[in-house]
Amino acid sequence: MLTFDCHLDLSINALSPYNRDLRQPVHTLRHREQGMTDIKGRAAGTVAFPEMRKANVGLCVATQIAGCMKGPPPFAGWASPEQAWAETQAQLAWYQAMEECGEMRQLRNLKQFNEAVELWTSDKTDAKKPICYLLSLEGADSIRSVGHLEKHWEQGLRAIGPAHYGVCRYAMGHDMIGRLPPGGRELLQEMDRLGMILDVTHLSDDCFWQALEIFSGPVWASHSNCRALVPDVRQFSDEQIRMLIQRGAVIGAALDAWMMTPGWIRGKTTPRETGLKVEVICDHIDHVCQLAGNSHHSCIGTDLDGGFGIEQTPMDLDTIADLTRIPLILAKRGYKPHQVENIMSGNLIRFVRKAWEKM
Numbered sequence: 001m002l003t004f005d006c007h008l009d010l011s012i013n014a015l016s017p018y019n020r021d022l023r024q025p026v027h028t029l030r031h032r033e034q035g036m037t038d039i040k041g042r043a044a045g046t047v048a049f050p051e052m053r054k055a056n057v058g059l060c061v062a063t064q065i066a067g068c069m070k071g072p073p074p075f076a077g078w079a080s081p082e083q084a085w086a087e088t089q090a091q092l093a094w095y096q097a098m099e100e101c102g103e104m105r106q107l108r109n110l111k112q113f114n115e116a117v118e119l120w121t122s123d124k125t126d127a128k129k130p131i132c133y134l135l136s137l138e139g140a141d142s143i144r145s146v147g148h149l150e151k152h153w154e155q156g157l158r159a160i161g162p163a164h165y166g167v168c169r170y171a172m173g174h175d176m177i178g179r180l181p182p183g184g185r186e187l188l189q190e191m192d193r194l195g196m197i198l199d200v201t202h203l204s205d206d207c208f209w210q211a212l213e214i215f216s217g218p219v220w221a222s223h224s225n226c227r228a229l230v231p232d233v234r235q236f237s238d239e240q241i242r243m244l245i246q247r248g249a250v251i252g253a254a255l256d257a258w259m260m261t262p263g264w265i266r267g268k269t270t271p272r273e274t275g276l277k278v279e280v281i282c283d284h285i286d287h288v289c290q291l292a293g294n295s296h297h298s299c300i301g302t303d304l305d306g307g308f309g310i311e312q313t314p315m316d317l318d319t320i321a322d323l324t325r326i327p328l329i330l331a332k333r334g335y336k337p338h339q340v341e342n343i344m345s346g347n348l349i350r351f352v353r354k355a356w357e358k359m
Contacts, residue, residue: 001056001344001345002059004344004349005061005301006299006300007136008306010047010060012063012091015074018039022049026051040267040309041309041312047304051319055324058116058119058131059120059345059349061301064142065088065138068142069166070166071166075307076164085143102128104132104133106134110356110359119132120132135159136222137160149194157196160198161198161200162180162187163202167181171184171203171207173203175204175233179207184210195356201252202234212243218354219244219248221236221301222252222301223303225254229287238291248354251298253298253301255304255317256312257276272315278316285343299344300323302320302323327340
């Protein structure tokens with residue numbers, strides 16, 4: 001079964017500081033990092049192209065990320081928007097290099113997207129199919145000005161989450177209280193004009209509601225779980241989820257442990273001491289489906305290797321290839337084959353086709 005992952009930070013793992021050649025298997029990368037302690041997640045990565053192909057994770061939303069808010073580089077801490085922009089351009093250059101060697105393929109319009117779906121759902125056997133990706137920006141700090149956004153569109157950027165953590169240039173992060181700062185409204189209006197997708201993940205509650213008032217285009221939450229199950233502002237409340245359902249959004253279930261189960265302390269709690277397993281993510285998937293009354297709004301947005309590794313994932317997840325457990329778990333819970341397919345890829349495919357129907 002095809003899996004369409006709505007959030008993977010591939011370029012940040014390939015470049016500084018991780019320096020991972022994602023063409024190599026996960027366990028080769030882990031062996032190379034043995035003894036390294038410079039950054040969280042060392043010798044514990046879960047994502048590489050061989051494992052993605054093994055599990056038929058052929059489509060994904062792949063990110064650029066570099067913020068000017070407080071925090072560790074390269075995710076944050078850049079002294080100016082120009083420096084953050086330069087970092088995201090390096091990330092784009094890596095994606096382009098992966099395209100040149102046949103490992104990846106960027107999708108910019110509906111024709112290319114439909115061809116990618118056909119490639120990954122056909123019966124043709126090809127061990128080296130390119131990983132097909134939509135380019136997204138997690139946190140908009142690297143957009144030097146709203147006037148520069150069209151250039152990003154020309155480079156293939158198709159989705160933006162205006163905020164990450166903290167006080168960002170165009171929106172407040174989920175851990176903050178407050179509305180859109182100056183420029184936030186204009187960014188959303190320009191995204192709307194260009195036909196971009198708004199990713200509401202990481203927005204503060206105030207910014208979430210304000211953004212949905214301003215932005216009339218397609219909306220998704222690429223990697224967000226349910227506040228009813230994990231009471232933290234990083235998750236979405238039932239009221240927010242209902243609004244996203246009303247807007248036709250899809251909500252990507254994330255496999256970051258602290259977002260899956262309550263009481264997790266990052267850097268201290270371990271998967272084994274909690275007994276956390278992949279099955280728990282199906283609680284979040286099911287909660288969205290119950291609120292919707294159908295299976296049309298939940299999807300997969302793993303966030304695997306998004307600044308962490310197996311020290312902060314379910315104990316029975318070794319690599320991204322273990323996403324194949326999810327369809328089996330959902331089937332045991334009574335989900336029909338077409339409903340499982342909706343969650344693993346169908347909902348995102350329909351969403352993108354509708355969002356891009358005029359492209």
